[in-house]
Amino acid sequence: MTQHKGNLFILSAPSGAGKSSLYKALLEADSNVRISVSHTTRAPRTGEQHGREYFFIDSSSFLDMIAEDAFFEHAQVFDNYYGTSKKAIFDMLDQGLDVILEIDWQGARQVRALYPDAIGIFILPPSMKALEARLIGRGTDAEDVIARRMAKAVNEISHYDEYEYVIINDDFEVAFEQLQAIFVAMRTRTPLIREIHSDLINDLLS
Template structure:
């Protein structure tokens, strides 16, 4: 087989919709998928490690990276910065790996300006009530923060139509199956197969 580039997937959802649980399950069953590790200035949550969930850096370091044009995209969410390193993304794509960017709709717009081939997937909760219940089960945020997150969630969900695929995370196994199907289908697009199996196709047509 010929060497080919992987696909870049944008995965967005309001906080509490279950996108992290979904992509972690996909990673465990699909060896061709990788998650992009972003840089952030927010403090680590309990159980998070530097270099695993995020690269945790201070504001000054983040602003230096912006000045150096080191980010594929970056955004400010509440009082914190988030950004995706160009070097890490392109390195994985060139290896033929599919890469997931877990970013919001603003970051997705930035990505598509520079990489229009990116494939967008938006995860929706089954209801606003279910979303709020999931946020409260975390027991990490005050009522004020939860209200802010719910208001932000409604705004985020209003941008679902900017994505190529929408998955409602009501039944987890069904949602995971849908997401896996999207990844498999994108690997079988004609343009991808022409690049991936160019030699084979030429041989088959060389009678």
């Protein structure tokens, strides 16, 4: 497998655990981090822009990309397709950028099968009660939707041990510091230093 100059991170969590708030704070604080933008066949919602929230394409083009093995992972959700482009990810990694894939445990398995060096981070809530309170506090979902999210959360959380790192998001500032620490530490891994600083290492050893 080709060595890239950036790290690929998988970020997963049950809905309401604070995953989006954490990665958005990291994007603001660290110019070397990018969030993956997925392809989708669903129509843009009000305020969404092509290339920012998603790459919006038609079903025929999406199926062509599947046939070309262009995706790391893809899934059909109801009547729409969603997928993560290999080329888009590799282009950013080759630039030395760290890339976050915000996907669930099933998508994470697909990515790991193709890119074993991906680094998994799972965000846990401090309790199920706190998780429910956060979902209610968002004020965006009806009671039945919240109930479905809570039921789904148990299954999602059961896969936490498939990830290299687990952050319990009780105190946001502490969780954010832990997330930052993981990203910084991964940039000093031997294979990356060998790739990025090969001239220096060769000079030191000559």
